[in-house]
Amino acid sequence: MLLTTAERERLKKMAYGHKTEYRLRVRAQVVLHAARGRSNARIARETGLHMDTVRAWRGRFAAGGLPALADRKRSGRPARFTPVQIAEAKALACQLPAETGVPLARWSCPELAAELTARGITDTVSASTVRRWLREDALKPWQYRSWIFIRDPDFRAKAQRVLDLYTRTFEGAPLGEDEYVLSSDEKTSVQARCRCHPTLAPGRARAMRVNHEYGRGGALAYLAAYDVHRAKDFGRCEPKTGIVPFMALVAQAMATEPYPARNASSGSSTTAPPTGEEGHRPSDQGVSERGHGPHSHPRLLDQQIEIFFSIVQRKVVQPNDFTDLPEVRDRLRAFEDRYNATAQPFQWKFTTSDLVDLLTRLDRHTLADRHQESSVALAA
Incomplete structure (x- = not known):
């Protein structure tokens, strides 16, 4: 078996590297022994492997090179839950419990798992499985953030005046x-x-x-x-x-x-x-x-x-x-x-431009909500 210089260096790092996985290290050692012209029986004795194992890895390297030393994809255990069931679980997590008739303020993974089973959406499912599903879409229904709805029509002007004062400006003129x-x-x-x-x-x-x-x-x-x-x-x-x-x-x-x-x-x-x-x-x-x-x-x-x-x-x-x-x-x-x-002054970083961007996003969401409400009213 002939090796190129690059392959030999890579195999040596795999065979003697401290951070290499054991299985990859043994496979690299098999190939290096084979490159020195040793027989399968001798390689099996020196590495402690079965002769069939040595023969298999020599053949895979000869056919596919270095990439062939990695594990092949395995089919694994058949999935217990269908994509539809996972989607229904995520949809339930995106609803308020009170809206679904559950007397809870927030969902937790154990509560979601129990509710999925109670509704017949899934068979018995663990909380860790539900948590893994939610992690795929960064869903955390057990967390919440409070917010304030802006009701003052003159909020933009008033807030800009305050933010200008923080930057030592009033009505376009710098403060003395x-x-x-x-x-x-x-x-x-x-x-x-x-x-x-x-x-x-x-x-x-x-x-x-x-x-x-x-x-x-x-x-x-x-x-x-x-x-x-x-x-x-x-x-x-x-x-x-x-x-x-x-x-x-x-x-x-x-x-x-x-x-x-x-x-x-x-x-x-x-x-x-x-x-x-x-x-x-x-x-x-x-x-x-x-x-x-x-x-x-x-x-x-x-x-x-x-x-x-x-x-x-x-x-x-x-x-x-x-x-x-x-x-x-x-x-x-x-x-x-x-x-x-x-004390030192607070490093205030929220500027008037940030305020404009925030209010623009809020206006966009407000218009979308109103359009959705009107569509529902027309459908009714």
């Missing part, structure tokens, strides 16, 4: 060095939960442990205004939310350098309570004060403050273990000082 953008909102019901047993500090191979039982020590509202470009927070704790506590926050922010109240007092202001009378948030929430002189132009808007509140939730509130409300207030004030000493 003495102009600032503040984002404000309220974090309601920050509770003081006094644990029945002291919280245990973390240790080696052990997480911090917090007792599940607690006594309620009341709740307060945390109102804050966040300077978008300076990464500074101004917060206050109040017994409850409303326009009066919110205006107290505005007064606190306006009395703090570099936005003193005397600079904004000449401007007109329009106010709206942080929470609407019917429990929903107004679309143009907050306070917008614009000075007429060469002074500061503070504008309070509800956007990036939510990111700051998420930081407060993770770093201060959770896990909730406070003796009383004064301890909550002290912790929040201390965190403000700590945050303002080292």
Whole structure:
């Protein structure tokens, strides 16, 4: 048996490589022994294989070369489930359980497997098989994402104004060095939960442990205004939310350098309570004060403050273990000082062009839904 230089090098890598599969290694060794002129009997003794096996691999290499050393395709076990059954399983996963009469909020693979069997779509099927079917089309019915439907007809203009302010632009003109953008909102019901047993500090191979039982020590509202470009927070704790506590926050922010109240007092202001009378948030929430002189132009808007509140939730509130409300207030004030000493502005990447693309896609989906609804109505 004659080998080319390329075949010999490839066979040597297969026969002596550390990452080569055992079956391929043995087959390569058989071919190399044969290339040295050794008989089938000797090759069988040196490799520990049966002589018929040696003869088979020598013949396959002589007929097909290196590709012939790989395994041939096998028919495998006959499929238990038909393509129609798999398609019906995926179709069921794409429906809400409540729409099919099943009292579940979301499908899981075990629930889907049981429902397929109960409906007679398939015989007994395992949850892992259903999961493999769903993975083919990246279906995950056990997951969900929340979303908000845009109802304000002027949402585009309002959102663009906010995004322009994040880029230090207002009405097409760049903001001056003495102009600032503040984002404000309220974090309601920050509770003081006094644990029945002291919280245990973390240790080696052990997480911090917090007792599940607690006594309620009341709740307060945390109102804050966040300077978008300076990464500074101004917060206050109040017994409850409303326009009066919110205006107290505005007064606190306006009395703090570099936005003193005397600079904004000449401007007109329009106010709206942080929470609407019917429990929903107004679309143009907050306070917008614009000075007429060469002074500061503070504008309070509800956007990036939510990111700051998420930081407060993770770093201060959770896990909730406070003796009383004064301890909550002290912790929040201390965190403000700590945050303002080292914080950097958030890297906001959602631009006005991204907003236009998003609204365009939403409009396209809305038109498609309306067309489908009209088609169904005409068919009925």
